[in-house]
Amino acid sequence: MPPNDPTRVTLIRTPLRMRLFLPALLLALGQSAVAMADEVMNIDLTIKDHRFSPAEIHVPVGKPTQLTIKNEDATAEEFDSTALKTEKVIAGGRSATVRLRPLGPGRYPFMGEYHADTAQGVVISE
Amino acid sequence: MLATLLIVFREVIEAGLIIGIVLAATRGVPRRSLWVAYGVIAGVAGACLVAAFAGQLSSLFEGSGQELFNASILLLAVAMLTWHNVWMASHGRAMAQEMRQVGADVMAGKRPLGALSIVCGVAVLREGSEVVLFLYGIAASGGTSAAGMIAGGALGVLAGAGASALMYLGLLTIPTRHLFSVTSGLITVLAAGLAAQAIAFIQQAGYLEVLTSTIWNSSWLLSDESLTGRLLHTLIGYTATPNGAQLLVYLLTIAVIVALMRYVRSPHARAHKTAAAN
Numbered sequence: 433m434p435p436n437d438p439t440r441v442t443l444i445r446t447p448l449r450m451r452l453f454l455p456a457l458l459l460a461l462g463q464s465a466v467a468m469a470d471e472v473m474n475i476d477l478t479i480k481d482h483r484f485s486p487a488e489i490h491v492p493v494g495k496p497t498q499l500t501i502k503n504e505d506a507t508a509e510e511f512d513s514t515a516l517k518t519e520k521v522i523a524g525g526r527s528a529t530v531r532l533r534p535l536g537p538g539r540y541p542f543m544g545e546y547h548a549d550t551a552q553g554v555v556i557s558e
Numbered sequence: 559m560l561a562t563l564l565i566v567f568r569e570v571i572e573a574g575l576i577i578g579i580v581l582a583a584t585r586g587v588p589r590r591s592l593w594v595a596y597g598v599i600a601g602v603a604g605a606c607l608v609a610a611f612a613g614q615l616s617s618l619f620e621g622s623g624q625e626l627f628n629a630s631i632l633l634l635a636v637a638m639l640t641w642h643n644v645w646m647a648s649h650g651r652a653m654a655q656e657m658r659q660v661g662a663d664v665m666a667g668k669r670p671l672g673a674l675s676i677v678c679g680v681a682v683l684r685e686g687s688e689v690v691l692f693l694y695g696i697a698a699s700g701g702t703s704a705a706g707m708i709a710g711g712a713l714g715v716l717a718g719a720g721a722s723a724l725m726y727l728g729l730l731t732i733p734t735r736h737l738f739s740v741t742s743g744l745i746t747v748l749a750a751g752l753a754a755q756a757i758a759f760i761q762q763a764g765y766l767e768v769l770t771s772t773i774w775n776s777s778w779l780l781s782d783e784s785l786t787g788r789l790l791h792t793l794i795g796y797t798a799t800p801n802g803a804q805l806l807v808y809l810l811t812i813a814v815i816v817a818l819m820r821y822v823r824s825p826h827a828r829a830h831k832t833a834a835a836n
Contacts, residue, residue: 496767506698506699507691507694507695507698507699508609508612508691508692508694508695509695510688510691510692514781514782514783514797514798514799515799517758517761517762517797517799517801518762520616520624520625520762521612521616521624521687521688521691522616523612523613523616523691524613524695525613526613526616526617528616528621528624529621529622530762531762531763531764533761533767533770534770536772545565545688545692546565546691546692546695548561549561
């Protein structure tokens with residue numbers, strides 16, 4: 433993989449997050465599937481001219497990942513995916529982070545809702 | 559232009575359905591239009607603010623500001639809807655006992671109109687900020703297509719409002735004595751759906767990373783992207799791929815609202831109230 437490959441994957445350390453939001457109740461149900469991953473794979477994405485680059489992202493099955501999306505357009509875009517259960521507005525010229533839950537194998541399409549004719553992409557979990 | 563119309567229509571109808579339910583639930587209440595209008599105006603103003611500060615909002619809480627903001631206002635709406643239903647269960651019953659009928663007078667009490675005003679405001683704020691950002695983007699990019707797209711946006715607002723009005727008028731055809739049960743039911747599932755959405759946002763923010771696996775996938779039957787799917791998403795919180803936490807919170811919300819409504823109607827609660835009154 434060449435060093436400038438846009439699909440380049442980096443390991444970054446997620447900050448220690450408060451994981452105790454409503455948990456006592458849920459944990460009491462014995463379904464404590466708390467993801468204890470301290471290292472989450474990060475994938476960089478760029479939006480330019482209302483297109484995602486790369487438009488195809490590969491993630492490993494069953495591992496949480498995160499997308500850092502930089503919007504290089506002047507106007508806002510909404511990263512939207514019902515398959516990934518995600519909607520996030522990314523203001524023009526800004527970056528945003530989208531966390532992906534551990535995914536089962538398959539294709540998970542996403543789009544930029546404000547420019548759905550050009551801004552299309554897919555996460556492939558394999 | 560058509561794409562613009564569809565996007566705006568979709569957002570407007572999502573807010574409009576909620577306002578339609580609120581209007582149906584407050585049928586016959588004096589000054590309810592004023593309260594709803596306050597909510598809508600505040601919602602539009604808030605939507606513009608949120609749109610203007612979208613970048614800053616997003617960078618709060620380690621990049622999860624937007625998700626936590628969405629979750630917070632959704633939970634606020636859930637609380638207000640619960641309060642309204644419980645209030646109606648309590649007072650509607652007491653008044654009906656004295657009058658031996660659930661008539662228009664029952665509707666005219668000092669209901670928590672502020673609560674419903676907040677619900678309308680939240681609905682408009684949520685969907686409105688997306689519309690504002692979208693239309694602003696079109697206007698800012700200029701070009702020859704901008705005029706057509708702005709026209710599409712305006713038509714989208716009108717079409718969304720029209721469709722919402724139709725639903726409201728449909729609800730009004732329900733006889734008054736059933737209207738209370740129907741609107742209570744609608745508000746209960748609406749609140750449950752909003753609570754489930756709030757949980758999805760909290761999970762998206764990286765908190766509450768439990769029960770995240772999908773329970774079922776009914777997208778072959780009704781996909782989230784279809785118009786029916788979207789309408790049901792707003793009305794009853796339908797999603798083709800609910801996860802465990804969403805389903806749990808959905809059912810829990812319904813259970814809590816139903817239990818509270820039963821409690822305030824129960825002899826125990828009434829005796830308590832009588833004792834307090836004496």
